[in-house]
Amino acid sequence: xxxxxxxxxWKIPAxxxxxxxxEHLATAANGxxxxxxxxxxxxxxxxxxxPLEEREVVYQRAIWLTTLTACGLLVILLGGIILxxxxxYPPLSAAELSGIASAQVRIQLQQAQSQLANDARSAVxxxxxxxxxxxxxxxxxxxxxxxxxxxxxxxxTKAVDQLGNPNLDIRIGGLYALERIARNSRADRNAILYLLxxxxxxxxxxxxxxxxxxxxxxxxxxxxxxxxxxxxADIQAAMGVLGRLPPSRDEPAISLSRxxxxxxxxxxxxxxxxxxxxxxxxxxxxxxxWLEDSDLTAADLRQANLDHAHLARANLNRATLQxxxxxxxxxxxxxxxxxxxxxxxxxxxxxTGAQADxxxxxxxxxxxxxxxxxxxxxx
Numbered sequence: 213x214x215x216x217x218x219x220x221x222w223k224i225p226a227x228x229x230x231x232x233x234x235e236h237l238a239t240a241a242n243g244x245x246x247x248x249x250x251x252x253x254x255x256x257x258x259x260x261x262x263p264l265e266e267r268e269v270v271y272q273r274a275i276w277l278t279t280l281t282a283c284g285l286l287v288i289l290l291g292g293i294i295l296x297x298x299x300x301y302p303p304l305s306a307a308e309l310s311g312i313a314s315a316q317v318r319i320q321l322q323q324a325q326s327q328l329a330n331d332a333r334s335a336v337x338x339x340x341x342x343x344x345x346x347x348x349x350x351x352x353x354x355x356x357x358x359x360x361x362x363x364x365x366x367x368x369t370k371a372v373d374q375l376g377n378p379n380l381d382i383r384i385g386g387l388y389a390l391e392r393i394a395r396n397s398r399a400d401r402n403a404i405l406y407l408l409x410x411x412x413x414x415x416x417x418x419x420x421x422x423x424x425x426x427x428x429x430x431x432x433x434x435x436x437x438x439x440x441x442x443x444x445a446d447i448q449a450a451m452g453v454l455g456r457l458p459p460s461r462d463e464p465a466i467s468l469s470r471x472x473x474x475x476x477x478x479x480x481x482x483x484x485x486x487x488x489x490x491x492x493x494x495x496x497x498x499x500x501x502w503l504e505d506s507d508l509t510a511a512d513l514r515q516a517n518l519d520h521a522h523l524a525r526a527n528l529n530r531a532t533l534q535x536x537x538x539x540x541x542x543x544x545x546x547x548x549x550x551x552x553x554x555x556x557x558x559x560x561x562x563x564t565g566a567q568a569d570x571x572x573x574x575x576x577x578x579x580x581x582x583x584x585x586x587x588x589x590x591x
Contacts, residue, residue, distance in 0.1 A: 278354075282347075285343070285347075289336075289340050289343065292336050292339075292340075293333060293336050293337065293340070296332060296333075296336055297329040297330070297332040297333040297336070300328070300329070300332050301325055301326075301328040301329040301332060302325075303322070303325060303326075304321060304322055304325050309321065309322075364393060364396070364397050364400065367389060367393055368390075368393055368400060370386075370389070371386040371387075371389040371390045371393065372386070372407070373386070374386025374389070375387070375407075375411055380445060380446055383446045384445060384446050384449045387408070387411075387446065387449045387450050387453055388449065388453070390404050390407065390408065390453065391404075391453040391456065391457065394453075394457055395457070395458075398460075401457075401460060401463065402462075402463060402464055405454070405457075405463060405464060405466055406464070408450050408453060408454055408466075409454075409466050409467050409468060411450055412447060412450050412451065412468060412471055413467070413468065413469075413470070413471055415444070415446065415447060416444060416447045416471050416472045416473065417470060417471060417472065418470050418471050418472040418490070418491060418492045419470055420470055420490045420492075420510075421470075421490065426492075428490060428492070428510070428512065429492075429494070429512040429514065429532045430492075430494075430512070433494045433495055433514050433515050433535075434474070434494075434495075435495065435515075437474055437475050437495070438475065439475045439476075439477065440473065440474070440475050440476040440477065441477065443475075447473070447476070448476060448477070451473065451476060451478055451481070452478070452481070454466060454481070454483065455478050455480075455481025455482055455483055455501075456481070456482075457482070458482075459482055459484065465485045465486060465487055466483065466485075466486040466487065467486075467487045468486055468487060468488050468491060469487050469488060469489035469490055469491060469507075470489070470490045470491060471488075471491050471492070472491075472492050473491060473492060473493050473496060474492050474493065474494050474495055474496065475494075475495045475496060476493070476496045476497070477496070477497040478496070478497065478498055478501055479497060479498070479499045479500055479501070480499070480500040480501065480502075481498075481501050481502065482502045483501065483502060483503055483506065484502050484503065484504045484505055484506065484522075485504070485505045485506060486503065486506045486507075487506070487507045488503075488506060488507065488508045488511045489507055489508070489509045489510060489511065490509070490510050490511065491508070491511045491512070492511075492512045493511055493512060493513050493516055494512045494513065494514045494515060494516065495514070495515045495516065496513070496516045496517070497516075497517045498516055498517060498518050498521055499517050499518070499519045499520060499521065500519075500520045500521060500522075501518070501521050501522070502521075502522045503521065503522060503523050503526055504522050504523065504524045504525055504526065505524075505525045505526065506523075506526045506527070507526075507527045508526055508527060508528050508531050509527055509528075509529050509530060509531065510529070510530045510531060510532075511528070511531045511532070512531075512532050513531055513532060513533045513536050514532050514533065514534045514535055514536065515534075515535045515536060516533070516536045516537070517536075517537045518536055518537060518538050518541050519537050519538070519539040519540060519541065520539070520540050520541060521538070521541040521542070522541075522542050523541060523542055523543050523546055524542050524543070524544045524545055524546070525544075525545045525546065526543075526546045526547070527546070527547045528543075528546050528547055528548050528551050529547045529548075529549050529550055529551065530549075530550040530551060531548075531551045531552070532551075532552045533551060533552060533553045533556050534552050534553070534554050534555055534556065535554075535555045535556065536553070536556045536557070537556075537557045538553075538556055538557055538558050538561045539557050539558075539559055539560055539561070540559075540560035540561060540562075541561045541562070542561075542562045543561055543562060543563050543566050544562050544563065544564045544565050544566065545564070545565040545566060545567075546563075546566045546567070547566075547567050548566050548567060548568045548572050549567055549568060549569040549571065549572060550569065550571040550572060551568075551572050551573070552572075552573045553572070553573055553574055553575060554573045554574070554575060554576075555575060555576075556575050557575075558575060558578065563583075563586045563587060563588050564586070564587035565587060565589060566587075566588050566589065567588075567589050567590075567591075568583070568588055568589070568590045569590065569591060570590075572590075
């Protein structure tokens with residue numbers, strides 16, 4: 213696999229075991245390998261390709277296209293200098309001059325024809341000079357582009373190194389550096405999203421359902437657990453970066469399943485389409501958060517503050533929302549089958565088209581008639 217950042221390429225073996233310091237974690241049915249390199253996760257398919265493999269092809273095509281275009285323009289310009297004057301003002305033939313008796317007049321006509329051809333050649337040369345100026349400007353732009361890509365690559369490399377530093381402040385600085393790179397370089401945006409997701413999954417795991425893993429959901433919510441910004445400031449910073457990046461139409465879904473995000477604060481964060489399956493978000497502050505089309509299957513959201521949250525079309529199947537504040541939250545067309553909403557605050561919440569079943573637990577006082585009036589679909 214080659215990881216491409218800017219115009220540089222980092223070579224990584226096709227298999228995890230082909231390089232020391234690379235740990236193989238799992239192999240999926242489709243041949244994808246999940247590896248860990250210095251605490252960062254990378255996905256490889258059975259051919260050793262990763263999510264950034266396309267960048268090399270793009271740059272190779274750009275180089276070939278530039279070369280072929282330059283050669284074609286050179287041939288056209290040289291041909292124009294030679295052929296255009298000749299085609300526009302060809303030399304007068306003897307047959308054309310045969311009807312003119314005076315030798316002096318014939319000479320004058322030939323000189324005039326040659327002068328016209330020279331004028332045409334001068335015009336072509338002037339056009340060529342203009343194209344050279346334009347070409348120089350394009351070359352200068354391309355050089356500046358290459359320089360900028362090199363600078364981005366150096367900044368990316370330094371930021372990745374900072375993520376593996378044992379010093380908390382340096383790790384946070386690396387996260388903010390990646391945020392700036394993601395804003396300035398669309399080509400590196402998806403790579404940074406993958407990287408941030410891997411960083412959070414690796415440094416704040418919640419391996420629910422695995423041998424020796426934690427009970428999920430836990431028997432009680434730890435109300436004495438320090439806020440995330442205190443107990444794991446780098447995780448708070450990484451989630452903040454993910455929530456602040458402007459949305460993109462082609463960005464991948466962020467995978468944050470089975471992560472420990474208890475007591476995190478992410479007001480108004482944009483995390484549409486993210487995956488939080490079996491994640492622990494108990495006692496989190498998510499007011500105004502955007503989680504539309506997100507997968508929160510079996511997520512622990514007890515005592516979470518989700519007032520004015522945007523959860524339209526989210527999958528909350530078997531999610532635990534006991535005691536959650538859903539004041540004026542948009543839960544339209546969500547999947548609430550098997551969800552526990554006991555003691556949840558639902559005043560002003562939009563539940564139009566939300567799906568529920570007999571396993572859904574509702575707050576006391578929210579009877580079937582009122583749920584029907586709110587537009588819930590139960591079956």
